[in-house]
Amino acid sequence: MRKGETTRQAILERATGLASKVGLGGLSIGELAAELDLSKSGLFAHFHSKETLQIQVLEHGAEVFVEHVVRPALAAPRGEPRMRALFERWLDWGRSSPLPGGCLFVQAATELDDRPGLVRDRLVEFQRQWLDVIATSFRKGVDLGVFRRDAEPEQFAHDMYGVMLGYHHASRLLRDSQAESRARRAFDSLLAAARRPSGE
Amino acid sequence: MRKGETTRQAILERATGLASKVGLGGLSIGELAAELDLSKSGLFAHFHSKETLQIQVLEHGAEVFVEHVVRPALAAPRGEPRMRALFERWLDWGRSSPLPGGCLFVQAATELDDRPGLVRDRLVEFQRQWLDVIATSFRKGVDLGVFRRDAEPEQFAHDMYGVMLGYHHASRLLRDSQAESRARRAFDSLLAAARRPSGE
DNA sequence: GACATAAACGAACGTTCGTGCTATTTAATT
DNA sequence: AATTAAATAGCACGAACGTTCGTTTATGTC
Numbered sequence: 001m002r003k004g005e006t007t008r009q010a011i012l013e014r015a016t017g018l019a020s021k022v023g024l025g026g027l028s029i030g031e032l033a034a035e036l037d038l039s040k041s042g043l044f045a046h047f048h049s050k051e052t053l054q055i056q057v058l059e060h061g062a063e064v065f066v067e068h069v070v071r072p073a074l075a076a077p078r079g080e081p082r083m084r085a086l087f088e089r090w091l092d093w094g095r096s097s098p099l100p101g102g103c104l105f106v107q108a109a110t111e112l113d114d115r116p117g118l119v120r121d122r123l124v125e126f127q128r129q130w131l132d133v134i135a136t137s138f139r140k141g142v143d144l145g146v147f148r149r150d151a152e153p154e155q156f157a158h159d160m161y162g163v164m165l166g167y168h169h170a171s172r173l174l175r176d177s178q179a180e181s182r183a184r185r186a187f188d189s190l191l192a193a194a195r196r197p198s199g200e
Numbered sequence: 201m202r203k204g205e206t207t208r209q210a211i212l213e214r215a216t217g218l219a220s221k222v223g224l225g226g227l228s229i230g231e232l233a234a235e236l237d238l239s240k241s242g243l244f245a246h247f248h249s250k251e252t253l254q255i256q257v258l259e260h261g262a263e264v265f266v267e268h269v270v271r272p273a274l275a276a277p278r279g280e281p282r283m284r285a286l287f288e289r290w291l292d293w294g295r296s297s298p299l300p301g302g303c304l305f306v307q308a309a310t311e312l313d314d315r316p317g318l319v320r321d322r323l324v325e326f327q328r329q330w331l332d333v334i335a336t337s338f339r340k341g342v343d344l345g346v347f348r349r350d351a352e353p354e355q356f357a358h359d360m361y362g363v364m365l366g367y368h369h370a371s372r373l374l375r376d377s378q379a380e381s382r383a384r385r386a387f388d389s390l391l392a393a394a395r396r397p398s399g400e
Numbered sequence: 401g402a403c404a405t406a407a408a409c410g411a412a413c414g415t416t417c418g419t420g421c422t423a424t425t426t427a428a429t430t
Numbered sequence: 431a432a433t434t435a436a437a438t439a440g441c442a443c444g445a446a447c448g449t450t451c452g453t454t455t456a457t458g459t460c
Contacts, residue, residue: 003426003427028417029417030417030418041421042437042438043438044418050419107310110372127374155386159389161370162362162363165362166362166365169309169361173323174324186359189393193389193393203456229448238408238409239410240409240448241411242410244448250449
């Protein structure tokens, strides 16, 4: 009972890191088992199928993401500070230690966008929730009067996601050392455009 | 002599479409052969290795991209019209018939960002070239006086790429029917911020 | 039409994959 | 300490993978 849960957790941790590099489909039960000094069948018994493993990896990743990004950022004061907190922690997330291959969800997003199934459904759910967190936080800023009243929270969330994807592309694929400053600048422009003009 | 080149082209065409769905790594020689009514070995003989096939798929994709996007867009008048042409044709590219799985390069980018090798190198080269086309086109707009003199072409290219990635994410993964209008709006903001303020 | 060569085939190779079984070991409970 | 249940190992399976080989069919040239 207790022991099983421990190793299951260890498996998921390792699998999350591996999946950030090779994707959820690239996850190999054999390789994973070897890395953890487990037998293939012993590891397999924890999940009963590869699909379940993939889903649980996604769920594990989402938990860590909430802990690492969402929860602390939501502790920041409403309005711009909170948006910046979301952004900065998100930036940091892609570089965090358990993700040697960058953001797990970015990897999974392009991998699964044409592969219907439970794994994809779960991923979409997570992404929608995350976009909703951003949009809701932004809306609070509108209500507070720091963002334009005609600004659209969903559009802002979409644009912010685009900035992060651009950052991921520049830093991970192009190994652009300026990726971070570029992303920050892009986000600043986003905020500037959303800010309520003084005197309104 | 002639015949070989014909089927090689047919293979690449089909492979490009397939790779847009399952990625370059997900390309299977057996499956590809079956789809084309060829034997595995017959197809294989054209490329001598899977890696060569992947590279040639990338090269074929780049050729089509230039034909579909770059060349026609560069025919548009300098400044904003050309930037818009680049954007619109780029949007269209992801939906074009030979790419049922969306933009091949977006797929390849996240797939290969942690896999060193010749395929990755080639992809990076293409991406750099494309970013350079955007930046150069933008710079012409600066020289022309339609964009701010302090705007940075590389930053603009980076941001524009982010918009496209956001579009890809929203349309392909989230199946968001508003993806296109969102992308257009994001690009409009980008242009608006780059435009030279009147009276300067 | 004969000949050279290019193109395609068919079968097999050695691996790796995910997935079942059946033991055996290890941990929790009494 | 004994009993029971959970956790892991061992082994085998069928399928798919990229790749190699020898052979056959089609093509282009003289």
